Amino acid sequence: MIYLEGLSVLGPGLPDWASTAACLRGEQDFVAADVALPAVLALPATERRRVGTAVKLAMATGFAAVTDAAADAVQLANIFSSTGGDCDNCHNLLEVLASDERLISPTRFHNSVHNAPAGYWGIATGCTAASTSLCAYDATFAAALIETATQVLASGQPCVLIAFDTAYPEPLYSQRPIPYPMGVGMVLSPQRTAASKAALQLAFTGDAAAVMADAGLEQLRRTIPAARSLPLLQLLASGQPGRVVLEYLDDCQLAVTVGA
Amino acid sequence: MQALRLSAYTLTTALGSGLAPHLAALRAQRGGIVKKRWETVEFDVCIGEVAGLDEVRLPAALADYDCRNNRLALQGLQQDGFAAQLQAAIERYGADRVGVFMGSSTSGILSSEVAYRQRDAETGSLPVDLHYRTTHNAYSVADFVRKFFALSGPAMVVSTACSSSAKVFGTAQRMLAAGLIDAAIVGGVDSLCLTTIYGFSSLQLVSSEPCRPFDVARDGISIGEGAAYVLLERGDLARPGDIILSGVGESSDAYHMSSPHPQGRGAHMAMAQALQMAGLQPEDIGYINLHGTATPSNDAAEGAAVLALFGQDTPCSSTKGHTGHTLGAAGGIEAIICALALQEGLLPGGVGTGQLDPALPCHYLLQTREQSLRHVLSNSFGFGGSNCSLVFSRVDA
Numbered sequence: 001m002i003y004l005e006g007l008s009v010l011g012p013g014l015p016d017w018a019s020t021a022a023c024l025r026g027e028q029d030f031v032a033a034d035v036a037l038p039a040v041l042a043l044p045a046t047e048r049r050r051v052g053t054a055v056k057l058a059m060a061t062g063f064a065a066v067t068d069a070a071a072d073a074v075q076l077a078n079i080f081s082s083t084g085g086d087c088d089n090c091h092n093l094l095e096v097l098a099s100d101e102r103l104i105s106p107t108r109f110h111n112s113v114h115n116a117p118a119g120y121w122g123i124a125t126g127c128t129a130a131s132t133s134l135c136a137y138d139a140t141f142a143a144a145l146i147e148t149a150t151q152v153l154a155s156g157q158p159c160v161l162i163a164f165d166t167a168y169p170e171p172l173y174s175q176r177p178i179p180y181p182m183g184v185g186m187v188l189s190p191q192r193t194a195a196s197k198a199a200l201q202l203a204f205t206g207d208a209a210a211v212m213a214d215a216g217l218e219q220l221r222r223t224i225p226a227a228r229s230l231p232l233l234q235l236l237a238s239g240q241p242g243r244v245v246l247e248y249l250d251d252c253q254l255a256v257t258v259g260a
Numbered sequence: 261m262q263a264l265r266l267s268a269y270t271l272t273t274a275l276g277s278g279l280a281p282h283l284a285a286l287r288a289q290r291g292g293i294v295k296k297r298w299e300t301v302e303f304d305v306c307i308g309e310v311a312g313l314d315e316v317r318l319p320a321a322l323a324d325y326d327c328r329n330n331r332l333a334l335q336g337l338q339q340d341g342f343a344a345q346l347q348a349a350i351e352r353y354g355a356d357r358v359g360v361f362m363g364s365s366t367s368g369i370l371s372s373e374v375a376y377r378q379r380d381a382e383t384g385s386l387p388v389d390l391h392y393r394t395t396h397n398a399y400s401v402a403d404f405v406r407k408f409f410a411l412s413g414p415a416m417v418v419s420t421a422c423s424s425s426a427k428v429f430g431t432a433q434r435m436l437a438a439g440l441i442d443a444a445i446v447g448g449v450d451s452l453c454l455t456t457i458y459g460f461s462s463l464q465l466v467s468s469e470p471c472r473p474f475d476v477a478r479d480g481i482s483i484g485e486g487a488a489y490v491l492l493e494r495g496d497l498a499r500p501g502d503i504i505l506s507g508v509g510e511s512s513d514a515y516h517m518s519s520p521h522p523q524g525r526g527a528h529m530a531m532a533q534a535l536q537m538a539g540l541q542p543e544d545i546g547y548i549n550l551h552g553t554a555t556p557s558n559d560a561a562e563g564a565a566v567l568a569l570f571g572q573d574t575p576c577s578s579t580k581g582h583t584g585h586t587l588g589a590a591g592g593i594e595a596i597i598c599a600l601a602l603q604e605g606l607l608p609g610g611v612g613t614g615q616l617d618p619a620l621p622c623h624y625l626l627q628t629r630e631q632s633l634r635h636v637l638s639n640s641f642g643f644g645g646s647n648c649s650l651v652f653s654r655v656d657a
Contacts, residue, residue, distance in 0.1 A: 119644025
């Protein structure tokens with residue numbers, strides 16, 4: 001058993017957890033809209049200039065979850081999950097490598113590693129704890145939730161999960177059409193605390209994954225790996241105990257049991 | 261922590277395919293780095309290239325996975341009877357109880373690099389034979405391995421630059437401890453591509469000659485490629501003579517994206533944590549396989565951390581001079597070199613290093629030594645300040 005201490009959402013028409021929860025409870029209509037991303041004030045000015053959508057999204061998602069948990073980011077081991085890392089940056093490198101000059105920017109190159117947002121998170125927070133960055137294509141969110149939960153259990157310490165996805169520009173966009181950037185953050189703890197919102201238990205299952213009844217939210221769930229979390233977020237928004245099956249790998253889904 | 265048994269392992273690098281050529285090269289202190297023109301690179305570059313990948317053919321059912329990285333993945337899987345041993349584990353535990361956790365930094369990005377050169381002049385669209393999901397995407401190699409063995413358990417790729425395939429050992433350990441799986445295939449596959457050759461060159465981190473770890477005149481890395489696989493099972497299955505993973509340490513530098521903390525703060529934390537998890541003292545470690553990339557700042561930071569924690573007596577070396585820096589595969593490859601060291605009682609002397617840097621007075625081995633070992637430590641440190649140290653031990657007779 002692990003405990004949810006903090007939660008954040010930043011996505012299209014989903015500017016924060018409060019309004020996302022209202023959407024998921026059916027109290028507000030879901031209307032997709034562009035995502036506003038704040039500058040990363042926690043980074044030194046030299047670094048702040050070097051970061052694009054992916055890092056801004058990951059930072060904002062992470063800080064919102066940590067704030068919600070009233071936790072201290074410097075203490076938290078962290079798991080960053082994303083299907084493509086910084087896709088704008090990758091596209092730029094591919095374009096330069098396909099050109100005659102091939103004059104790659106050193107900053108672009110070091111930002112091309114999948115763990116670049118995690119590296120900036122460390123610089124911004126001063127956190128020297130373990131940090132893992134991972135990918136499992138469409139299964140990335142469930143993979144990251146499992147990695148975070150097992151890390152919490154093994155270390156006996158709280159950890160923060162920062163799931164974020166951004167899109168490539170064309171031409172790779174056609175191969176991987178992610179319509180909007182979206183981030184989901186969670187602080188998970190091995191002990192129940194005053195801040196605990198819910199108790200979570202994970203298990204693999206052959207049951208079919210849940211889908212969203214709202215067509216717009218289901219479209220998000222199907223097209224953004226981080227949005228594969230929406231059925232779990234909906235259960236959490238309801239404030240009720242229950243069990244939900246998240247889409248993971250083709251023949252292995254992830255059941256999450258939510259308790260008080 | 262609960263130890264894990266290394267039930268089977270294999271590696272493929274510029275030194276050859278499988279354990280035997282690696283053991284021979286370590287004994288003979290022979291390196292595999294050559295200076296040559298590669299792909300469309302406009303200058304000569306020193307690389308540790310795996311021979312014969314152009315001839316590797318993937319199974320027809322997995323044709324969409326065809327790219328240099330997955331060819332290397334397949335070439336690596338087919339050595340040392342590894343696939344048969346994994347098959348036996350699958351029969352023991354069930355296809356849903358074996359996890360696949362692989363490390364890779366650049367995956368099959370070479371396919372997209374080539375495809376961008378072939379974009380349609382009018383529409384800018386990519387050639388139809390590019391399969392992004394199964395080649396370029398970071399998950400590609402774990403997906404390939406999982407499908408190759410028809411597994412139905414958990415899987416993912418850890419991509420934390422040059423610590424990637426060390427960190428997957430930690431993932432496997434935690435997954436087994438949580439009871440979610442009974443066995444795991446872990447490792448790393450990373451292959452040559454333009455992104456890393458031009459990228460490291462832009463940072464002026466590529467040596468013009470085969471790399472010289474811990475040398476006073478070291479001036480950068482030599483990029484290599486490789487594949488490493490380990491079958492991990494519960495440690496209580498281990499018999500005398502078996503190799504176990506006994507400690508994992510992970511930390512972040514929280515300092516800079518491409519430069520290590522100058523005193524090796526994160527490296528020190530990772531090594532100390534790995535020792536603590538293994539219940540060992542620094543003097544228990546008989547050999548350290550250094551990250552030892554041969555850039556001036558990386559080796560200085562790692563050397564400072566090793567000296568602070570171990571003093572000047574613990575034998576150590578980097579095997580990057582043998583294989584080149586295989587980036588996301590390096591942690592897995594060097595884990596297996598550590599297993600070979602324990603198995604054979606072999607402390608590899610470095611390749612490429614002539615005059616040791618007097619500012620780094622570690623006990624760096626310039627000559628291979630035969631000596632029985634109980635515990636060894638392997639370091640892997642990456643861009644973004646991602647650090648991982650692993651302790652491996654030989655179970656007593």
